[in-house]
Amino acid sequence: MLERIRACLPSLAPAEQRVAKLVLNDPRVFASLPVGELAEMAHVSKPTVVRFCRSVGYDGLVDFKLKLAGSVSEGVPFIHRSVDMDDKTGDVMVKVIDNTVAAFLKYRNDAGVGAIERAVTVLAATHETGRRVEFYGVGNSGIVAQDAQHKFFRLGVNTISYSDGHMQVMAASMLRAGDCVLVISNSGRTRDLMDACDIAQRKGATVIVLTASGSPLAVAGNIHLAADHPEGYDRYSPMVSRLLHLMVIDILATCVALRIGGARLQPLLQDIKDNLRSKRYT
Incomplete structure (x- = not known):
């Protein structure tokens, strides 16, 4: 405002x-x-x-x-930045939605298309060569990493996600040139993720970081996708920041799907849908 x-x-x-x-x-x-x-x-x-x-x-x-x-407003710790203690349910609903929509619109207006384009190019090229795409995140960001893996593996991408710091370090140690890692973090200050970034780069993998500008992680990768929202990582649970990260993942997945092309993807997606049909009640 x-x-x-x-x-x-x-x-x-x-x-x-x-x-x-x-x-x-x-x-x-x-x-x-x-x-x-x-x-x-x-x-x-x-x-x-x-x-x-x-x-x-x-x-x-x-x-x-x-x-x-x-x-x-200072808000309620670990709830939402704009919410007050005496807010009614309707007030909370309006504030949470307005805060989220405003953050999305700000991202739309401020985001650099160049960084997104470079990330899409790397992800699509990694898929074409059959190399690995790995997603790393911890805490809330670990859930976003799982969502990213779910979206990309449906595109036929050779991918996996890790939310454990030890697993991230071990996985990064096995990467090599042609592989790609997308590291997700709200604060951009998690030591395990920084360690995994350093190892992945030493192994020759391309590292994409989705995190706040000005953080140590923002300069630790090859490509920085900025996702900035004034949500104190030490005081507030990252609600809107998490949604911004999910939105960026959706943008990346959609762009990569377009690069792969409908002629290749449609049979794969249809096969997945057909095989899942028996899992649902008619």
């Missing part, structure tokens, strides 16, 4: 810019004060405060302050 206000700042009228700067200077105070005090602090009229809220895309001051309070 604060990023949206910063982006809108140059296009606002001078009086509305003063209100915007008041918000950016101390959003918590802004969310708690009545309109009269806000107008006085920004040296504008009360209607100008309301106009500013509408100029940046909200229904009015009440709607703006409600969402502002949610966006800057």
Whole structure:
């Protein structure tokens, strides 16, 4: 929300810019004060405060302050960053969905296509040569690694996932040139994953890292897929970050499937579907 206000700042009228700067200077105070005090602090009229809220895309001051309070709240540890202790179920639902959608849209607008393209090229080339694609992650990211393995093995890719640090080190030790590893981490600071990256690169494998920018892991691989969301890895359970990682995996799998081509994939997928039919109730 604060990023949206910063982006809108140059296009606002001078009086509305003063209100915007008041918000950016101390959003918590802004969310708690009545309109009269806000107008006085920004040296504008009360209607100008309301106009500013509408100029940046909200229904009015009440709607703006409600969402502002949610966006800057410290939240409930290990639950969700924007949720407050006294939120009702409906409030929680709206906040969790809004936070997730906003993160997805921000990723769509900010993501570098070049890194995705390079990762897809490596993954597709690894599949063509029949070499290994391995997915590493621990904790929540280990579950994402399993999801990635599930998506890629259905494309006929020679793949496996590991969520145990010792297994990752052993598996990385057996890689060689032409293999590929995709390492997933919310914090980008897990020692086991860093060790596995170093070993995989020494063995000649291409290492793709899906993690936060500025983390040690971000510079440990050959290709960095940035997935940035302000979710403190030491305080909050990575909810939205995990969903971002799953979305990136979906993008990679879809692009690789297109590279492989429908003529090759359709018979394989149809065979899988036919063989699973007996596992379902009619």
